[in-house]
Amino acid sequence: MMDAYIQISDLHKTYHTHNGSLNVLKGINLTVHKGEIFGIIGFSGAGKSTLARCINRLEVPDSGSIRVGGVDILSLSKKELLLERRKIGMIFQTFNLFEAKTVYRNIAYPLEISRVPQNEIRRRVLETAELVGLMDKLNAYPGGLSGGQKQRVGIARALVSNPDLLLSDEATSALDPQTTLQILDLLKQINRTTGITILMITHELDAIRYTCDRMAVLEDGQIIETGSVRDIFNNPLSRTGSIFARVYTEFQRASEENGSGI
Amino acid sequence: MSLLDTPLWEVIKGSFAPEIWQRLKPAIGETLYMVTLSSIIMLVLGLFLGILLTVTNPDGLIPMKILYTGSGWVINCLRSLPQMIMIILMIPVARLFFGKSYGVNACIIAIAASCIPMYARLVESSLLEIAKGKVEAARSIGSTNIQIIFRILIPETAPSLIRGFTVAVIAVISMTALAGMFGAGGIGDIAVRFGYQRFQHDVLFATVYILIILVQLVQWIGNFASKQILKKRNLI
Numbered sequence: 001m002m003d004a005y006i007q008i009s010d011l012h013k014t015y016h017t018h019n020g021s022l023n024v025l026k027g028i029n030l031t032v033h034k035g036e037i038f039g040i041i042g043f044s045g046a047g048k049s050t051l052a053r054c055i056n057r058l059e060v061p062d063s064g065s066i067r068v069g070g071v072d073i074l075s076l077s078k079k080e081l082l083l084e085r086r087k088i089g090m091i092f093q094t095f096n097l098f099e100a101k102t103v104y105r106n107i108a109y110p111l112e113i114s115r116v117p118q119n120e121i122r123r124r125v126l127e128t129a130e131l132v133g134l135m136d137k138l139n140a141y142p143g144g145l146s147g148g149q150k151q152r153v154g155i156a157r158a159l160v161s162n163p164d165l166l167l168s169d170e171a172t173s174a175l176d177p178q179t180t181l182q183i184l185d186l187l188k189q190i191n192r193t194t195g196i197t198i199l200m201i202t203h204e205l206d207a208i209r210y211t212c213d214r215m216a217v218l219e220d221g222q223i224i225e226t227g228s229v230r231d232i233f234n235n236p237l238s239r240t241g242s243i244f245a246r247v248y249t250e251f252q253r254a255s256e257e258n259g260s261g262i
Numbered sequence: 263m264s265l266l267d268t269p270l271w272e273v274i275k276g277s278f279a280p281e282i283w284q285r286l287k288p289a290i291g292e293t294l295y296m297v298t299l300s301s302i303i304m305l306v307l308g309l310f311l312g313i314l315l316t317v318t319n320p321d322g323l324i325p326m327k328i329l330y331t332g333s334g335w336v337i338n339c340l341r342s343l344p345q346m347i348m349i350i351l352m353i354p355v356a357r358l359f360f361g362k363s364y365g366v367n368a369c370i371i372a373i374a375a376s377c378i379p380m381y382a383r384l385v386e387s388s389l390l391e392i393a394k395g396k397v398e399a400a401r402s403i404g405s406t407n408i409q410i411i412f413r414i415l416i417p418e419t420a421p422s423l424i425r426g427f428t429v430a431v432i433a434v435i436s437m438t439a440l441a442g443m444f445g446a447g448g449i450g451d452i453a454v455r456f457g458y459q460r461f462q463h464d465v466l467f468a469t470v471y472i473l474i475i476l477v478q479l480v481q482w483i484g485n486f487a488s489k490q491i492l493k494k495r496n497l498i
């Protein structure tokens with residue numbers, strides 16, 4: 001039996017906007033094991049990003065509980081939360097790099113704000129840059145990088161402080177298929193070598209199928225299916241699951257007919 | 263020389279006479295002194311107020327409705343006063359600080375009071391330009407609010423902040439010229455005393471050249487600096 005690394009129970013979140021309130025998460029229950037790559041799939045607006053943002057408390061849920069590695073995220077003080085966030089890396093669809101800083105300084109930033117000594121920063125940055133394949137770009141600014149390179153910087157910035165958990169919110173959705181594959185390979189490799197737990201949020205079935213061990217289907221603020229990737233692909237119980245699976249098989253047939261294949 | 267009895271061309275030629283420029287020299291010094299000092303005060307206080315407005319915004323880093331609305335209201339009030347009225351209003355304030363209500367230092371207070379609110383708004387709009395995702399990334403990394411302001415917000419928006427500061431410094435220059443009418447000295451004072459009261463239009467022309475050159479120079483430096491940064495960052 002594996003450890004439950006992330007444990008979310010009965011999580012609710014409502015956004016209050018000027019045109020009424022929006023019930024985005026409606027009682028989420030989720031368990032992610034240590035060291036696995038867990039996928040969450042769902043249509044646009046299902047609440048995937050909101051769920052991810054609750055895990056490092058970028059968004060404060062209304063009720064429920066979130067435990068990450070035994071830490072009760074929602075009861076942390078402000079100061080404790082800042083320290084806890086440094087143990088949870090996050091990567092984004094839009095990369096969100098700091099354009100005023102070189103690649104080196106982007107990767108170094110998480111260590112700089114934690115007052116790590118300069119020589120230790122240097123060692124860690126070079127190590128991480130090596131891992132993601134950015135050694136030749138350290139002095140470049142993000143503005144001059146390709147999408148794939150930008151996401152490598154994002155990954156390096158998320159990994160440099162040796163987090164135990166990586167939250168990936170549509171990290172490959174802005175990339176072309178070939179670059180997507182490279183980034184997914186990189187995530188898999190990092191997961192294998194460091195044992196980091198990865199929560200991968202996406203609407204790309206391919207990405208989940210290629211990368212994840214287990215997955216959950218999120219529909220309209222609720223987890224409607226959880227299980228191994230293989231089971232959900234072969235026997236989707238939920239509507240979203242079956243739609244995704246059907247779309248996926250059709251998509252694959254079409255791409256095989258066109259001889260392009262992904 | 264006056265346009266009343268001398269042809270335009272002669273007045274223009276006359277405006278380059280060395281005696282005029284000799285007389286203008288100390289005035290240029292005074293103007294540069296006023297512009298520099300006012301701009302520094304404006305930069306510091308305007309940045310502070312602009313940051314305050316940005317972070318206390320209901321959607322900002324540290325939402326504080328009362329402070330946000332309050333400071334916004336004060337800024338709007340100050341901005342609704344024409345520059346001339348601001349100078350007149352500041353005369354008693356200057357007397358409080360310096361014991362005299364005229365002179366270079368007194369006018370710096372008026373200039374600052376008039377230009378700080380404008381620059382604060384320019385800073386605010388620059389800071390609000392930042393992509394929300396960058397702030398989000400900085401938060402996800404565990405940055406404190408102070409770290410986000412000084413290590414992310416300001417550096418990321420630096421090119422825009424510089425352009426805003428350029429606009430504000432030019433406003434300071436024009437206000438400095440106006441303050442000359444109220445005993446602040448400098449180029450504005452010369453323009454009023456010689457150009458307006460004594461019809462010495464050659465002197466007036468010379469002051470116009472100086473103001474044009476000054477404004478062009480500031481604009482050029484501002485554009486250049488902001489462009490260099492964007493170029494360095496590979497954003498243009």
Ligand SMILES: Nc1ncnc2c1ncn2[C@@H]1O[C@H](COP(=O)(O)OP(=O)(O)OP(=O)(O)O)[C@@H](O)[C@H]1O
Nearest residue numbers: 015017022024043044045046047048049050051203
């Ligand atoms: N800050 C916010 N304020 C108000 N409503 C929000 C906010 N953030 C998200 N929402 C709404 O909550 C719902 C879920 O948003 P969320 O971003 O979690 O969806 P998602 O599953 O990540 O979608 P996508 O695949 O498009 O990224 C959407 O209807 C969205 O409009």
Ligand SMILES: [Mg+2]
Nearest residue numbers: 048049050170
């Ligand atoms: Mg999303």
